[in-house]
Amino acid sequence: MVSIPCFFIDKCCFEKTMTYETVFNQKRECAVPKKIIQKLNEITSNNVSTKEVDRVSYSKDYMPITLRWILDGKLPALPDCIVWPENTTQVSEILKIANNEKIPVIPYGDGSGVLGGSIPVQGGMILDLKKMDKVIEIDDSSLLATVQTGINGMNFERYLNQHSYTMGHIPQSLYCSSLGGWIACKAAGQFSTKYGKIEDILVALEAVLPDGSVIRSKKVPRSSTGPSVERLFLGSEGQFGIVTEATFKIWPYPEKQILESYVFSELSDALESVRNIMRKNVYPAVIRVYDKNETLRHFYDTPNVKDKVMLILLMEGDEKLVELEDNISSYICKSKGAKSCGEKPVKHWLETRFNVRESSDFTPKGFVFDTVEVSVSWKYALEFYNKMIESMREIKGVVVASAHSSHFYPQGVCFYFTFGGVPPKNVEPFNFYQSVWDNMMKTCIDQHGSISHHHGIGLIRSKWLSKEMGDRFNLLKKIKHAIDPNNIMNPGKMGINNEYQ
């Protein structure tokens, strides 16, 4: 058995964070024996790296605190090697070796996960899926697309657009995330109210289990054939194996779009309007409600938005249908005292929605921040929002505490909170970060919410998953143990094996 350096676990995995000096001066060697590397090279036609520069590149994902660490001279972790398979057979052969040798395997898409899901906390092998990027089939009559999961989201969407389709799954990370990552993190896109979240769009998949066996589900719209076991991979975050191929719903490119926006005096009125729109079974593709602070932040160019709440709507599809959706939503919003602001704010959102610059602007100034997306039913929504904002502000050092909502259901809503601030004197940035997270997670559970709507668990939420799931957590652990008895798949995450508790 290979002894894998365990850099990162214990009570709090981040306490043992390595500095650049320790890593680079000690020239930490790859712990995977040469003969295994040689076998991996044979399987993949030499698509393996143990180079220092590659190991550094794969030491992190996009978990915000690791951005601060770049500047503080700290590395979150270090993998031993990186392997790039090109097809399912290669993935299967690689997993067989890893399973025999008990080497940790960390699936890696585009590394845009924000919870540390692809950080190699116990070293081991990064399995980068980016070379698995082939579009396998477009079935026009059934509106299905089958594709290898390592493909980048924007490259797949552009492929579909070229052929006059869309998948309708447009997360803000479209440009920097992979389809496999979407399934593994149970992602949600900006147009989700109409097209659904990834679980609504996914029809079938192929996956490789830790012992190298391959499972495939059928490309059928539905079946009543026992539990859909393959759906365990939705939100699995690399715990059960590798999703290698997937079949998704696609749509003809929409004929018409209508853009409309409204301002409300209070958040409660805006939420109430959306709730009523949903109750009418009307599904605009995009619905976004911004609290007063975020309205100021994003729509400062719109007149008279101070102390107001902005709602933007984008309806798309068949011309008659979207006109009807516009009429119904307009009537509902106006009856709640809303004032129309027209297309401009929606256009502004469309133009700026991928301009992610805050992390680059604020991290070097010493600010620590994150976003926390959670869900709650309508019954508790408003109280929930207020308590969550309070929970952020309770932590000394927090300056920004705000939220918007962009995923709605007739039953409830996802709130997307942002916190940002400066750690107080003598408080480690990570401890400050962790305190805000802890307070928010506790409040969320107390206030009837679910701790994640679409980013997943990864490292930072792992200690909260057992509380979230209650008795179901034991079942999850049993399933994990049955599928992956050697715990090679992405160990140290989701609290499944008690690390980082």
Add this chain to the structure above:
Amino acid sequence: MNISKKYAWIMDSLSHTPFSVKARAMKHFLTGKKEYLPKKNTNADIESIVKCSLCPNMCRFDCPVSEAEKNETLSPSARARIAYLFEMGFLEGEVVADTLYSCCNCDACRQWCPFEFSFGDILQGVHRDLVEENNLPKQVFDLRDTIEKKHVSDDKSFNIVGKHKGDLLYFMGCTVMSKHESIAVAMTKIMEKAGEKWAILEDEWCCGAPLYNLGFIDDFVEIAEINLHKIRETGCKELICSCPTCAYIFKEIYPKFKLNINVKILHATEYLARSEKSYKISKEFEKNYVYHDPCTLVRKLGIVEQPRYVLNNIKELTLKESYFHGKDTQCCGRGGSMGRTHPGISEKITKKRLEELSKYADSIITACPTCKSAFSDLGGEVYDISELIYAGCKTDERQ
């Protein structure tokens, strides 16, 4: 824009914050980033590198190098992170140089970047620091040595007979001089036909672009000064380049070193669009053609319409557009001297673009000799726009 409006949300946030936190936040806001900068002086633009290394890689999907290799290390943000670690002294030049020279300087990243960064341009300063460490990949040194010895980046393969003084100076560029006599012939004949007083340098040297990009600034300045002198001696009023990179470097980079050519610099497509009335196309073009926009031409020089104007005026020609055209074009693989420094990556990029273009037509038209070389070396049928025009002129007009 009204700055106070832009930051109103921060003021609103601060209004909910206790005084001690507010004061600390303001202090960080004003002085924060100094802690994260290297102590030594660098040529690199560290603030941009830091921003880029903290970005979620929003341009990665369109970066040809990143897409060809599928290695996180070669994604723009990861390269920025590696550049930062090098500039801070954590990683040695030897470990990082190969990675940091892997860039086509194609500006695809700038299309999507919230800061409008051209990552290739950002790397230029890092290359200067790597040169100072003298620890570079062999291919980089080799290219510099070739230019130093031969004054061109490749062997000259032909001579064009022409005057050395005149109003219009035609600057062929290294790739034309070594591989594409037909482009030089086409351009000079078209100018001749238009009755121009054209000239050509007696001994044309490299414009210096590879030296500049690779970070050999002293060598670049030396060659640029000589070029300036040679160009001035011709007494030209306009300088016409077949290569977009030559045009760009003369126009935008020479002046940064106070080397002002002080004549109008045109790319060949601008000249061809302007002199469209002086040549008449009579040949029927039987094949379909697709136009490939060279990265430097569209993104650094902003020339999108002129070649289309020229080509659409040829009634006998069926022109197709690729899905990735105009500013959304994709690199031919040879930008940033990648054909010389990283032939493996370069070829993968060329292959991908060639496959894409082949979906639309049998033959490719482009307006950059380097793009032409890249595609034709992999078996593509490809014409420079000037060659096509010259070929389309009546036989008697071609005399």
